Amino acid sequence: MVVTSLNWLYAKKFEGEPTPANFRLVEEELPPLQDGQFLAQATFLSVDPYMRPYMRSYPEGTLMIGGQVATVLESRNPAFPVGASVFGQFGWRTHTVCDPSKDTSGKPYVLPDFGSLPASLALGVLGMPGNTAYFGLLELCAPKEGETVVVSGAAGAVGSIVGQIAKIKGCRVVGIAGSDDKCKWLKELGFDEVINYKTANVKEELQRAAPKGVDCYFDNVGGVITEAVMRLINTFGRIAVCGTISNYNGVPIQVQDPQTDFVFKQLRMEGFIVSRWVNRWTEGIMANLGWIREGKLQWQETVSEGFKSMPQAFMDMLKGGNTGKAVVKV
Numbered sequence: 001m002v003v004t005s006l007n008w009l010y011a012k013k014f015e016g017e018p019t020p021a022n023f024r025l026v027e028e029e030l031p032p033l034q035d036g037q038f039l040a041q042a043t044f045l046s047v048d049p050y051m052r053p054y055m056r057s058y059p060e061g062t063l064m065i066g067g068q069v070a071t072v073l074e075s076r077n078p079a080f081p082v083g084a085s086v087f088g089q090f091g092w093r094t095h096t097v098c099d100p101s102k103d104t105s106g107k108p109y110v111l112p113d114f115g116s117l118p119a120s121l122a123l124g125v126l127g128m129p130g131n132t133a134y135f136g137l138l139e140l141c142a143p144k145e146g147e148t149v150v151v152s153g154a155a156g157a158v159g160s161i162v163g164q165i166a167k168i169k170g171c172r173v174v175g176i177a178g179s180d181d182k183c184k185w186l187k188e189l190g191f192d193e194v195i196n197y198k199t200a201n202v203k204e205e206l207q208r209a210a211p212k213g214v215d216c217y218f219d220n221v222g223g224v225i226t227e228a229v230m231r232l233i234n235t236f237g238r239i240a241v242c243g244t245i246s247n248y249n250g251v252p253i254q255v256q257d258p259q260t261d262f263v264f265k266q267l268r269m270e271g272f273i274v275s276r277w278v279n280r281w282t283e284g285i286m287a288n289l290g291w292i293r294e295g296k297l298q299w300q301e302t303v304s305e306g307f308k309s310m311p312q313a314f315m316d317m318l319k320g321g322n323t324g325k326a327v328v329k330v
Helices: 051-057 119-123 128-141 159-168 180-189 202-209 223-230 259-264 274-293 307-318
Strands: 004-010 023-029 038-046 068-075 085-088 095-098 148-152 172-177 193-196 214-219 233-241 268-271 301-305 325-329
Touching (some): 004 095, 004 307, 023 307, 038 085, 038 307, 068 119, 085 119, 119 128, 119 325, 128 159, 128 214, 128 233, 148 159, 148 223, 159 172, 159 214, 159 274, 172 180, 172 202, 193 202, 214 223, 307 325
Parallel strands (some): 148 214, 172 193, 214 233, 233 268, 301 325
Antiparallel strands (some): 004 023, 038 068, 038 325, 068 085
């Protein structure tokens, strides 16, 4: 039986905000399976901020990168049986023939048992974003009970989990987000203070929200918001840099040089990519799953319907149109 996949290609280099002209939908006829391979059909696909800067290094005409949850339709690999739900970095495509031994984009894996929780969480709190929050906060910021943690991009897939884990660890948490609805949701999650950066004076509101200063900063956005947070960082403060989404679609904004603060406050700032903890991947998933089952960790998804909605879902996400994790249901 001939299987055809629908694929979204990177049709034109991004310049500023992505537009529909940056994407092209094509069909691809897949080859028959060989030993060690399996055929998977996408059920949920992810759109994430990192895709925007990462695609700069890819030539036009390349398949758009990204993770997906898929169902195994046919298999010649006993580790991936028919009917299994798998996660793979298969890109923006509906069907994939995968040879795990030759997959250089990240090894696919069969999802652990989520119980009654949806498989789409493997793209969010029980996948890469959840592990980004778990390892980035706990390994790099190492928050202590009673400390103040500030999270930018706090209503996104990563930031919303960071704030909740910080609360689990006994911290005071301040979230910065881009709408009143998002700020309301963060308060429902247990954030102590929230700031709508689009309507408030962030510097003034931070001074009110963090009267004892900031001990840990989880940075998803960079730019002027990070500049405002840095003014309040305490001695021996720790900053985990997860992303700089404020700079992805335009020219970087000039901000005040923070080097003096780094010297005199003896700060530690570290950027990271979550794949450094690939050997502990299951640890993060199971920790977050445990907190969900204990009622300590909540999640939310913004779901777009249909594979053809991928570009629009991606563009909306980059403009802050999602609350929690943005996913596309095929």
